[in-house]
Amino acid sequence: MTIGEMENVEVFTAEGKGRGLKATKEFCAADIIFAERAYSAVVFDSLVNVVCHTCFKRQEKLHRCGQCKFAHYCDRTCQKDAWLNHKNECSAIKRYGKVPNENIRLAARIMWRVEREGSGLTEGCLVSVDDLQNHVEHFGEEEQKELRLDVDTFLQYWPPQSQQFSMQYISHIFGVINCNGFTLSDQRGLQAVGVGVFPNLALVNHDCWPNCTVIFNNGNHEAVKSMFHTQMRIELRALGKISEGEELTVSYIDFLNISEERKKQLKRQYYFDCTCEHCQKGLKDDLFLGVKDDPKPSQEVVKEMIQFSKDTLEKIDKARSEGLYHEVVKLCRECLQKQEPVFADTNIYTLRLLSIVSEVLSYLQAFEEASHYARRMVDGYMKLYHPNNAQLGMAIMRAGLTNWHAGNIEAMRMQTEMELRMFRQNEFMYHKMREAALNNQPMQVMAEPSNEPAPALFHKKQ
Numbered sequence: 001m002t003i004g005e006m007e008n009v010e011v012f013t014a015e016g017k018g019r020g021l022k023a024t025k026e027f028c029a030a031d032i033i034f035a036e037r038a039y040s041a042v043v044f045d046s047l048v049n050v051v052c053h054t055c056f057k058r059q060e061k062l063h064r065c066g067q068c069k070f071a072h073y074c075d076r077t078c079q080k081d082a083w084l085n086h087k088n089e090c091s092a093i094k095r096y097g098k099v100p101n102e103n104i105r106l107a108a109r110i111m112w113r114v115e116r117e118g119s120g121l122t123e124g125c126l127v128s129v130d131d132l133q134n135h136v137e138h139f140g141e142e143e144q145k146e147l148r149l150d151v152d153t154f155l156q157y158w159p160p161q162s163q164q165f166s167m168q169y170i171s172h173i174f175g176v177i178n179c180n181g182f183t184l185s186d187q188r189g190l191q192a193v194g195v196g197v198f199p200n201l202a203l204v205n206h207d208c209w210p211n212c213t214v215i216f217n218n219g220n221h222e223a224v225k226s227m228f229h230t231q232m233r234i235e236l237r238a239l240g241k242i243s244e245g246e247e248l249t250v251s252y253i254d255f256l257n258i259s260e261e262r263k264k265q266l267k268r269q270y271y272f273d274c275t276c277e278h279c280q281k282g283l284k285d286d287l288f289l290g291v292k293d294d295p296k297p298s299q300e301v302v303k304e305m306i307q308f309s310k311d312t313l314e315k316i317d318k319a320r321s322e323g324l325y326h327e328v329v330k331l332c333r334e335c336l337q338k339q340e341p342v343f344a345d346t347n348i349y350t351l352r353l354l355s356i357v358s359e360v361l362s363y364l365q366a367f368e369e370a371s372h373y374a375r376r377m378v379d380g381y382m383k384l385y386h387p388n389n390a391q392l393g394m395a396i397m398r399a400g401l402t403n404w405h406a407g408n409i410e411a412m413r414m415q416t417e418m419e420l421r422m423f424r425q426n427e428f429m430y431h432k433m434r435e436a437a438l439n440n441q442p443m444q445v446m447a448e449p450s451n452e453p454a455p456a457l458f459h460k461k462q
C-alpha cells in the first residue's frame with residue numbers, strides 16, 4: 001500500500017448525507033483501504049516540549065529548533081522533514097514574539113500550504129481544503145465568539161509578506177478545523193497529542209456501527225532513509241468484509257450510549273442527524289438500559305437508580321479532577337452496590353462506573369479488586385461492541401494487565417482465550433492494541449488516571 005494512493009475508493013453522493021466514499025473492490029478485516037498523510041498538523045499547546053512536531057511520538061529527549069526555540073524533534077531526520085512546513089511558522093513566531101494557540105498554528109500551516117500549492121486539488125487528495133465543509137453557519141453564539149477571537153489573533157500572527165486571504169476564507173479554514181480536525185495520538189495510542197486535517201478521511205461518513213476504523217501510525221524510526229523514516233499517517237482499515245460498491249463508514253463517537261444520546265452528541269458536535277441503522281431502530285438500546293430479569297424492578301425503581309447514578313457520576317468527575325482517588329473508589333463501590341439488584345451487566349451506568357473504578361484502583365495498586373471490576377466491565381463490553389472495536393480491544397488489554405499485576409491465574413487463562421479469539425478475528429488490530437497496552441505498562445505504578453477521555457476520532461470540545 002502506497003501512502004496517498006486512492007484507487008480503492010470513489011467519491012459519491014450519499015443519500016441525505018452529502019458526499020461519501022465507497023469501495024471500488026472487496027476488502028477483508030484489517031485490510032488497509034487507504035493511507036493518508038496529514039495535509040497539515042500541529043502538536044497540542046500543552047505538549048509542545050514533549051512530543052515530536054513531525055512524527056508526534058512522545059520522547060524523553062527532543063531537539064529544539066535553534067531559531068524559534070518552539071519546535072521540537074526526535075532527531076535530524078524529523079527536523080529536516082519538518083522544515084518545509086515549519087519555515088514560515090518559525091519566522092512568524094519570531095516576528096510575533098510569542099506562540100499562538102494550536103488552532104491558530106494549524107490554520108496558519110494550512111494557509112501557508114495553500115499559498116505554496118494553490119487552493120485546488122493537491123496530489124493524492126480527492127477533495128481540496130476549499131471544498132471541505134465548515135459548518136460556520138451552524139455555529140452557536142459561543143462558537144461565533146471564539147471564531148472571531150481566533151480570526152483576530154490569526155491576523156496579528158500572519159506575516160504581511162505572506163499571501164493575504166479574505167476574512168471569509170480565514171473563517172472557512174477555522175470552520176474546517178472545527179469539524180474535520182482529526183485527533184493524533186502518541187505511539188502508545190493512549191494519549192491525544194495533536195490535531196491534523198486529512199481531506200480524504202474527512203469524506204468518510206459516520207455510522208454508529210461502522211465498517212471501517214482509523215488507525216494513526218506514527219511511522220517507523222528504525223528506517224534510516226528519510227523516505228521511510230517518519231511516514232506519519234492515518235490508515236483507514238476494514239473492520240470486516242466490505243463488498244465492492246459499499247459505502248465506507250467510521251464512527252465519530254464512542255458507541256457506548258443509547259441512540260438518543262448518541263444522536264444528540266452527533267448533532268451538537270458534527271451538526272447532523274444520524275440515520276444509521278442502529279440509531280433508527282434503536283438497536284442495543286435495550287442492553288444499554290438493561291435491568292435485572294428476576295425479580296424485575298419496577299419502572300419507578302429503575303428511574304430512581306438512573307438519577308442516582310447520574311448524580312454519583314457527577315460527584316465522581318469532581319473528585320477525580322481534584323485527585324481525590326480514594327473518594328472516587330468509595331463513590332463507585334457504593335453506587336455499584338446499589339445498582340446490583342436493579343441493573344443488568346450491560347447497563348451503561350454500571351459499565352461507566354466499572355471502567356472508572358478499575359482504572360483508579362489499578363493506579364492505587366489495588367490490583368485484586370481492580371481485576372474483579374475490569375473482568376465485569378469486559379464481560380459487558382463483549383455483548384455491546386463490534387468484536388473488532390478498538391475500544392473493546394483496549395479494555396481487554398487493560399483488564400489483562402490488571403490481572404497480571406494481581407497474579408490472577410484463572411483470569412489470565414480466560415484473558416488468553418479472549419486474546420486468541422481476537423487474534424483470529426483481526427490479527428493486525430490485536431498487535432496494535434497489545435503493543436499499546438504493553439507500552440503503557442510501567443513496572444511498579446500504573447499511569448495516573450487522567451481526566452481526559454481516551455483519544456476520540458476527531459478533536460472536539462466536549
Ligand SMILES: [Zn+2]
Nearest residue numbers: 052055074078
Ligand atoms: Zn519525530
Ligand SMILES: [Zn+2]
Nearest residue numbers: 065067068090
Ligand atoms: Zn523554528
Ligand SMILES: [Zn+2]
Nearest residue numbers: 208274276279
Ligand atoms: Zn447512529
